[in-house]
Amino acid sequence: xxxxxxxxxxxxxxxxxxxxxxxxxxxxxxxxxxxxxxxxxxxxxxxxxxxxxxxxxxxxxxxxxxxxxxxxxxxxxxxxxxxxxxxxxxxxxxxxxxxxxxxxxxxxxxxxxxxxxxxxxxxxxxxxxxxxxxxxxxxxx
Ligand code: SF4
Numbered sequence: 001x002x003x004x005x006x007x008x009x010x011x012x013x014x015x016x017x018x019x020x021x022x023x024x025x026x027x028x029x030x031x032x033x034x035x036x037x038x039x040x041x042x043x044x045x046x047x048x049x050x051x052x053x054x055x056x057x058x059x060x061x062x063x064x065x066x067x068x069x070x071x072x073x074x075x076x077x078x079x080x081x082x083x084x085x086x087x088x089x090x091x092x093x094x095x096x097x098x099x100x101x102x103x104x105x106x107x108x109x110x111x112x113x114x115x116x117x118x119x120x121x122x123x124x125x126x127x128x129x130x131x132x133x134x135x136x137x138x139x140x141x
Contacts, residue, residue, distance in 0.1 A: 001056060001130045003074045005117035006107060008133040014072040026138050028057035029131035038129045052129050074130065075103070 003011070015021035033039050036054035058066055070078060107113060117123065121140050125133070 001074045001076050002127040003130050003133050004127055005114045005123055006110065007074045008137065009117050011072050012134065012137045025057065029134050032057050032131045033135065038132055054129065057131055
């Protein structure tokens, strides 16, 4: 999942408040970055947001699913999900529209806010894979 600075900061704030922004998460992020080579640039420089495939460090292999509350998940995670655990064909997939709308209302000027966060935390990206984004906030800690 690619995240913007706003999405990353919202998630980091939640994780800090819940004592989950810790060494264990940092190690998972490092593992994911190494395993899926997320820190290596791909492409020919024409596309700024190349999608990368990787297993999210929050994905729980024991009890399938994501432990993050919907309010702090990256937008893309709310975009089009199955709402029925048994179905895999997409018949029960739909967006978390209410949450997406609430987030849109809460962010008055997304571009400006992203820019401010970039400057405050010295981020070089507009969008980046979630583990890389979190590592920038660990480094800032
Ligand atoms: S839903 Fe959760 S586990 Fe899945 S990509 Fe988003 S943050 Fe990661």
